[in-house]
Amino acid sequence: MTGKTTHFGFQTVDEDAKAGMVHGVFSRVASKYDVMNDLMSVGIHRVWKTAMMDWLTPRNGQRLLDVAGGTGDIAFRFLERAPGARVTVCDLTESMLAEGRNRAETARVGSCLDWVAGDAMALPFADNSFDRYTISFGIRNVTRIPDALAEAYRVLKPGGRLMVLEFSQIPVPALQWAYDRYSFNVIPAMGQVVAGDRDSYQYLVESIRRFPDQNTFADMISDAGFGRVQFRNLSMGIAALHSGWKL
Numbered sequence: 001m002t003g004k005t006t007h008f009g010f011q012t013v014d015e016d017a018k019a020g021m022v023h024g025v026f027s028r029v030a031s032k033y034d035v036m037n038d039l040m041s042v043g044i045h046r047v048w049k050t051a052m053m054d055w056l057t058p059r060n061g062q063r064l065l066d067v068a069g070g071t072g073d074i075a076f077r078f079l080e081r082a083p084g085a086r087v088t089v090c091d092l093t094e095s096m097l098a099e100g101r102n103r104a105e106t107a108r109v110g111s112c113l114d115w116v117a118g119d120a121m122a123l124p125f126a127d128n129s130f131d132r133y134t135i136s137f138g139i140r141n142v143t144r145i146p147d148a149l150a151e152a153y154r155v156l157k158p159g160g161r162l163m164v165l166e167f168s169q170i171p172v173p174a175l176q177w178a179y180d181r182y183s184f185n186v187i188p189a190m191g192q193v194v195a196g197d198r199d200s201y202q203y204l205v206e207s208i209r210r211f212p213d214q215n216t217f218a219d220m221i222s223d224a225g226f227g228r229v230q231f232r233n234l235s236m237g238i239a240a241l242h243s244g245w246k247l
Contacts, residue, residue: 006143009206018143019092019119025141025200026070026093032195033099034071039194040187048234049136052165052241053077055232060084062131065155067120067148068138070096072103072113078134079112088114088130090123121147128157136165140211149224156246162226166217167208168233168240175236183208214240 004015013021029036037045052074058064058081066074070091078087091097097115104113118124120135120142133152142148152162170176183205191201212220214231217240221229226244233240 007210009203009210015143022141022143023093025203027095028197029191029195029200031095031099033096034073036191036194036201039190044235045137045239048165048239048241049073049077051232051234052134052136052163053081055241055243056132056134056161056163058082058085058132062086063129064088064132064134065090065123065125065130067123067133067135067152068092068141069134069136070100072100074134074136075100075113076103076107076109078132079109083112086112086114088116088125090116090118090120090125092117092119121151123151123155125155127154129155131157131160133160133162134164137167139164139166140207146220146224149221149226153225153246158246160246162221162242162244162246164217164221164242166211166240166242168211168217168237169213170237171233172236179238180209214242218242 005012006015006018008018008021058078060082062082062085064078064085064087066087067090069075069089070093072089075087075089079085089100094117097117101115116124121144133156139145139148156162170179187205188198188202192198218229218231221242221244227247229244231240231242
């Protein structure tokens, strides 16, 4: 036990316990994860991920590390644009990776992909290994976000790029209020009906509200050593894209 605490949604928990609790959430929802993403966002997450690829501009020959990307959604999109690239998907949860492998077999892109179980705070890769690092709707679940950003910096090659897609904070209070009403009243109930798991989706909604706002998170990326740090709001700030370079 570290004696240090962190948040798990709105709960306060020991740091040592959080990874296991997050692992439990994603183990339970893995088979319905992609379906729920479509339902929760009314399909808009697909537009956000297209915007991510537009800004990332994948190129053949690049090596991408997609962290917390178990079902392969970002990996497949990257390879659609750069079929000569190589993608490693790293996820804490084996059941999420299993979903991704199944999708890769169906899409017949398995030869371009590696699937690795690993922790974002202690990546099992050598220094200066990747050209691009992505994490989509995953970094808010990490116990110590600065540790994950430091690891992203470590495994990227000089000139490499970090890109984070994450739910964020709407800068207009009235719109944030309306979005919160939807999130807390509709999404957990939807999780119960579709995935048979209200509690996991209650945690996911709470974790969004606990995540830093856009400027605070951009400062965290800069503090990890990245340069040319920028962010772009998506759908009025419901989500945001953050970019930084290892210069």
